[in-house]
Amino acid sequence: xxxxxxxxxxxxxxxxxxxxxxxxxxxxxxxxxxxxxxxxxxxxxxxxxxxxxxxxxxxxxxxxxxxxxxxxxxxxxxxxxxxxxxxxxxxxxxxxxxxxxxxxxxxxxxxxxxxxxxxxxxxxxxxxxxxxxxxxxxxxxxxxxxxxxxxxxxxxxxxxxxxxxxxxxxxxxxxxxxxxxxxxxxxxxxxxxxxxxxxxxxxxxxxxxxxxxxxxxxxxxxxxxxxxxxxxxxxxxxxxxxxxxxxxxxxxxxxxxxxxxxxxxxxxxxxxxxxxxxxxxxxxxxxxxxxxxxxxxxxxxxxxxxxxxxxxxxxxxxxxxxxxxxxxxxxxxxxxxxxxxxxxxxxxxxxxxxxxxxxxxxxxxxxxxxxxxxxxxxxxxxxxxxxxxxx
Numbered sequence: 001x002x003x004x005x006x007x008x009x010x011x012x013x014x015x016x017x018x019x020x021x022x023x024x025x026x027x028x029x030x031x032x033x034x035x036x037x038x039x040x041x042x043x044x045x046x047x048x049x050x051x052x053x054x055x056x057x058x059x060x061x062x063x064x065x066x067x068x069x070x071x072x073x074x075x076x077x078x079x080x081x082x083x084x085x086x087x088x089x090x091x092x093x094x095x096x097x098x099x100x101x102x103x104x105x106x107x108x109x110x111x112x113x114x115x116x117x118x119x120x121x122x123x124x125x126x127x128x129x130x131x132x133x134x135x136x137x138x139x140x141x142x143x144x145x146x147x148x149x150x151x152x153x154x155x156x157x158x159x160x161x162x163x164x165x166x167x168x169x170x171x172x173x174x175x176x177x178x179x180x181x182x183x184x185x186x187x188x189x190x191x192x193x194x195x196x197x198x199x200x201x202x203x204x205x206x207x208x209x210x211x212x213x214x215x216x217x218x219x220x221x222x223x224x225x226x227x228x229x230x231x232x233x234x235x236x237x238x239x240x241x242x243x244x245x246x247x248x249x250x251x252x253x254x255x256x257x258x259x260x261x262x263x264x265x266x267x268x269x270x271x272x273x274x275x276x277x278x279x280x281x282x283x284x285x286x287x288x289x290x291x292x293x294x295x296x297x298x299x300x301x302x303x304x305x306x307x308x309x310x311x312x313x314x315x316x317x318x319x320x321x322x323x324x325x326x327x328x329x330x331x332x333x334x335x336x337x338x339x340x341x342x343x344x345x346x347x348x349x350x351x352x353x354x355x356x357x358x359x360x361x362x363x364x365x366x367x368x369x370x371x372x373x374x375x376x377x378x379x380x381x382x383x384x385x386x387x388x389x390x391x
Contacts, residue, residue: 023113034109066116235297257334298328
């Protein structure tokens with residue numbers, strides 16, 4: 001995840017990495033800018049129509065443009081990057097604390113301008129057209145699944161009013177629903193029976209549309225090497241591979257696999273005070289859809305009899321099955337990041353190696369032949385050494 005590492009003591013407000021900071025609040029027709037003229041110190045807020053935005057930035061010197069990561073933000077980020085500007089997308093949740101007074105376009109632009117300059121601020125990676133196109137297929141599939149569920153539940157409830165009960169599950173219900181409608185046809189008007197049969201046909205058509213979207217996702221995987229690598233990982237299917245790669249964007253925006261895992265909300269939430277930190281359930285931050293897919297894939301991995309690793313077996317003995325599933329999902333997420341960031345194929349027997357320390361202590365082998373890490377220096381001893389009490 002990108003972080004703002006350019007801020008430091010004495011940082012000039014309105015200036016980042018040698019570039020003027022511009023906060024831009026985007027909308028459908030009206031765009032609001034907020035910045036500071038670094039020569040005169042004058043605060044400037046400018047309102048632009050949609051068709052004038054690119055023309056305005058084309059005449060501006062390269063700047064650091066900040067926007068909320070909302071609808072249309074990735075499109076405008078790509079357009080501004082083509083003009084030579086640097087773009088930072090800030091999550092709306094991080095912008096909200098800086099909105100002062102009434103919520104207007106000017107105060108929103110000013111809040112974005114302030115938020116982007118905060119030390120340690122996390123930024124959203126700009127997605128490419130291909131990544132957004134893949135996510136579009138997933139959003140369409142989600143919508144179709146919801147429509148199918150609504151139609152099935154509605155049909156089940158309507159027939160229940162006439163004493164008809166149907167089995168759970170889409171396939172089992174569709175196998176019996178036509179016969180159930182025929183059984184109550186003698187007591188219903190013909191127009192009602194026809195309407196119920198048309199609803200059954202709509203459900204079948206929606207399911208066909210879902211199958212067509214999944215075929216498109218398979219074609220997408222055949223054209224993308226990164227998705228193919230992710231697909232080779234146990235517990236990762238067509239949906240998980242395409243969604244994870246498209247949602248992640250550039251894997252180098254994350255420092256490690258654990259950071260990507262935390263970004264998806266698969267790590268424990270922390271709560272502490274008085275120097276005591278307590279680990280709770282998973283944070284559930286980030287993309288719920290990708291996290292759900294990874295958890296389902298992890299559950300499938302653990303259900304495979306005779307194929308569990310020693311780590312999985314021992315984990316299931318010590319922890320609740322749901323805890324083991326989430327731990328496996330976190331491991332899958334870290335593996336996805338590793339194969340993408342390191343640009344290598346998945347290796348089932350791969351074992352990661354910790355980087356050796358440069359000190360002499362790190363080079364001395366232990367009794368089992370493995371390099372040892374230098375001992376940690378305690379804070380107490382370190383403080384005493386700085387005060388000259390310890391040599």
